[in-house]
Amino acid sequence: MYFAIASHIFVPDPKQSASFLAECLAFRTQYKDGYGWSAENGTVSLLIHSSEQPQASLEIQCNHLERDSQALLKHADVHAVSDIEKHPRRLEQRLISDCGISLILSQMLTEDDLNELPDLPTSLPWDEQTMQHVQRILRIVPLDFRAKARQQSTERAEYLAVEQGDLMVSETYAMQALVDVTLKFQHPTLYQAMRDEGIASEVYERPCGN
Amino acid sequence: MWQLIQRSYRFIRTLWAVKALRQADNDAVKQQAQHALSELLAGSRGLPMKVGQVLAGMGDESEYAALTQSVEPWSLKKMLPVLEKAWGKPVSTILENIEESQAAASLGQVHRAKLNAHETVAIKIQYPDIAKAMQAEMRLYGLIPAGGPVKTWGFDLQAYKQTLNQNIHQELDYLNEMKQQMLFSGSVHVQGLHVPSTYPLLCRKNILVQSWAEGVRLSDVATWGLPQRLFVARTLMQSLFQSLFQAGLVHGDPHPGNMLFRYDEKEPQTTLLDFGCMLQIDEMPRLALLNMIAVARGERDINLLTLFSAMGFDEHKLQAIEAKLPTLIQLLCRPFIEERAFDIEHWDLSASVELLLGDDKWWFRSSAPANLFLVMRVFQGLLSQLILLKVKLPWFPLLQQALKTSTWEQAKAWTPDDIEIAKQPEVQGSATHLCICIKPHGKNEINITLTAISALDLENLMPELIALEMRDAGVHLSDIRKKLLNDGLEPQILMDMEMPSYHCHIELTI
Incomplete structure (x- = not known):
C-alpha cells in the first residue's frame, strides 16, 4: 500500500505562514483556488488553514541544535521562547515565529554526550574486562562509523576465537580483531588507545606494509 | 491377515x-x-x-x-519371548535383571538391563512381525500415485521409493545397525560426542545391545547457559561435518528422540543413538560438495555443471538453469561463506531460492539424486537444533577444524577431470533454446526453457503421464530425436497438440 500523509496546521494568516515556511525552512509553497495554501519539503506536507486560534507546532530534529537555532534566530520574525534544555536523552529548544508557528528544535544525545558504552552485539561469551576495553577503545572511531565498527570488530573477534577452537572471546582475539577491522592509517591511534587501556599494544602491532 | x-x-x-x-x-x-x-x-x-x-x-x-517421545511401549512379558528366541537361552542366564521399557520407537523398543553389577545396557528389541508389516506397508506405499511437482517435473519417483525402501530394510537389520554404529564410532571423533559401545556377542538381527546412556533431551539443553549451549551446538555441527565430508557415513535420523545430553562438572556430552538409518556418501559427491563450498567462497574455480554432476545431479536438466547456478550456490552455501557467527533464524533459504529460480526450483530438485533429500533432511535437522539452542556460530572454522588436513588436501587436489559426463551427440543447428509449454486442462500452463540440445532428450524430460498420452495419440518422442539427429537443431515447432488432459507445445527457438 502506498500513501502520503499531510498534516493540517491552523494559523491567523496562511499567506504569511507560507512565506515563513518558504524563507526560513526552505519549504516549497503553493496556493490553489479552493484549497488554499500548502507547503512541502519532500518529507512533510502541510495544509495551512486560517484560524484565530493558532495550532501549529513543528518539531525540527537536528544534529547541531545550537548552530541551527542561531541560524533560525537570525530571521527577524523568529524568537526564542526557551533556552536550550537538556532532557534525559535529548536537547530541546522552543522558538516562536511572528506568524504563529511554534518550532521545537531537538537533538538526540549521542553515546558520547551521555557517556555511555553501548553493548557489543555478541553471540559468544566474552571476557568481561576485554569487553569493556573494546567498548572504550572504539571511542577512537568517529561517531557516525562507530556502530559499524562495533559490529565488525565483534564479529571478527568471535570468528577468530572459534577459528582457534575457543568458544569464549579473550583479549587476544578482541585486540587482533580491532587491528584487522581498523583502517591502516588509524593504527597508531588504535595502538595508543590500547596502551591507554593498559594493553601491551606491541603484541598486536603490525609491521609497516602488512 | x-x-x-x-x-x-x-x-x-x-x-x-x-x-x-x-x-x-x-x-x-x-x-x-x-x-x-x-x-x-x-x-x-x-x-x-x-x-x-x-x-x-x-x-x-x-x-x-x-x-x-511418548509412544506407549509393549509390556516386558510380551517382549521377553522375542529375546529368549533370539539368544536361544533363558534371559536370566545372561542378564542380572531387565526393566519394563520406557522408550518405544517405530520398529522396536528399548529396555534397560543389567549384565552384572558393573554393566548396565540398553537392549533394543524389534517388535514381533514388524518386518512383515513394514514390507506390506511398503508395497502399499508403492501404489500411491505421484502428484503435484512429482508428476509435472518428472521426478525419478522410483529412485525415491527405492531409497526409502533400502533405508527401511537397513533399519530392520539390527546387526547392520551394530556394524554401522561401530563404524561411526571408529571414524567420527568430535569433542563432546559420545557413541554407546555395542555388545556384538549379544546382538542379533532383531536385538541390539549397547551400553546404557543417560541424559536429557535437546529441549532441556535449551535452558542451559550460553557456554554449554554453544558447546553442544559445536558438537552437533562438527559431528555432521566430519561424518558427511570425511567419513562419508551420516546419521540419517538425528531427530530429538535419538539424542541425549549430559552436563556435569566436565564438558557437555552429546550421545547419539539409533544408527539404523545411516547414509553412505561416496567419495566423489563428498569431495564435490566440499568443493562447492570452496567455489562459493571464491577459493576455487570449477565448472558448476560438472561439480553438480559429481554430486549425482542430472547435468542435462541443470543446463536449463546453468546461468543461475553461481548465485544458487551462494545461497545454498551462505552459512559457510559468511565470516561471522551465522544467524540461522533470519536465513530464509526457501524464499531466496524461490526468488532466484521461481518454478525452475522444481527443475533443480528433480535433477537431484534421490539420496540427497535424506542429506538435506539431516541439514534441516541441524538448523532446527541450532534454532532451538538459540546460538549463533561461524560455520566455516568449525568445518575446517572438523576435517583432517588430508581431507582438505584431497579436496583441493580433486578436479572435475575425474568425472565422466555422458555426452550428447554433436548436432549442428542455429536453434539455441527448447521451449516446452504444457497446459493441463483447467489449470495454469507450465513453461520450461532449456538449451536446444535438450530436445534430443525429450523422452526422458517429458513427464510420464504426458508421454503416455502422446503415445496413445500416436506420437513417439524417439521419432523426434531421430529427425533432429538427421536434420539438425533448427528453429521449428516440434509439437503442438491437444491431448485428453493436456495441451502441449514444444518448439526450438533462437
Missing part, C-alpha cells in the same frame, strides 16, 4: 489425514489436523510412525514431537 488389514486401514486413514492437513486453509484447522494426524500416527508402529517422525522433523517442539 487381520493385522495386515488393520494396518492397511490405518495407513490409508493416515494418508487421508495428511491430505486434510495439506488442504487446511487456516492455522486453527491446520493445528487440529496436525493433532489428529499425530494421534493417528502415534497409535501405530512401523511405517505410519516413521512418516510421523519425518513430519516431526528434527526439532523438539513440533506438533508431532510426541511421536518421538
